[in-house]
Amino acid sequence: MRGTDATRTAVELLRRAAAIAREGRDPLPRLAAWLRTVPLPEEVEAARPEAMRRARGLPIAALEGGPVLGLRWFPPGAPTDVHDHDGGWGVARVLEGRDRYETWARSADGSLRRVSVRELGPGDVVAFDAATLHVQEGLDAGALELVLLERLPARYAGEVEVLR
Numbered sequence: 001m002r003g004t005d006a007t008r009t010a011v012e013l014l015r016r017a018a019a020i021a022r023e024g025r026d027p028l029p030r031l032a033a034w035l036r037t038v039p040l041p042e043e044v045e046a047a048r049p050e051a052m053r054r055a056r057g058l059p060i061a062a063l064e065g066g067p068v069l070g071l072r073w074f075p076p077g078a079p080t081d082v083h084d085h086d087g088g089w090g091v092a093r094v095l096e097g098r099d100r101y102e103t104w105a106r107s108a109d110g111s112l113r114r115v116s117v118r119e120l121g122p123g124d125v126v127a128f129d130a131a132t133l134h135v136q137e138g139l140d141a142g143a144l145e146l147v148l149l150e151r152l153p154a155r156y157a158g159e160v161e162v163l164r
């Protein structure tokens with residue numbers, strides 16, 4: 001018998017994440033602590049080759065109304081733009097390799113400034129709220145991350161079946 005933490009599939013993981021997010025205010029610390037050790041659902045290994053061929057994220061599964069689970073490969077020497085995720089929170093766990101995670105903020109005059117820099121390795125987790133701009137870049141041979149987002153970014157619409 002499986003308990004409430006069973007996450008054999010991506011959808012089970014997403015249902016558990018949605019429940020954790022609903023438990024109270026400021027869900028990011030709870031989601032980050034949980035995602036750090038949650039067993040990887042079976043779809044992750046299957047999606048890995050395609051994720052590593054892409055220069056963008058690969059959505060794996062999405063619940064209607066969120067959240068969404070995906071993989072993202074960060075090659076070395078190719079930093080992302082300064083970005084957010086369509087006004088939603090996110091939590092990411094490094095599965096393989098190393099990368100740099102920077103947070104950025106927009107100043108009153110509209111210019112962007114870097115606020116923090118952190119280097120991540122396997123098992124490290126970062127969480128960002130809706131307002132936190134960030135940049136990521138693979139280090140060494142690059143990094144593969146498991147990414148949980150509050151909602152499916154508009155640019156990935158149609159790339160994954162949205163489940164009820």
Ligand SMILES: [Fe+2]
Pocket residue numbers: 083084085134
């Ligand atoms: Fe991001």
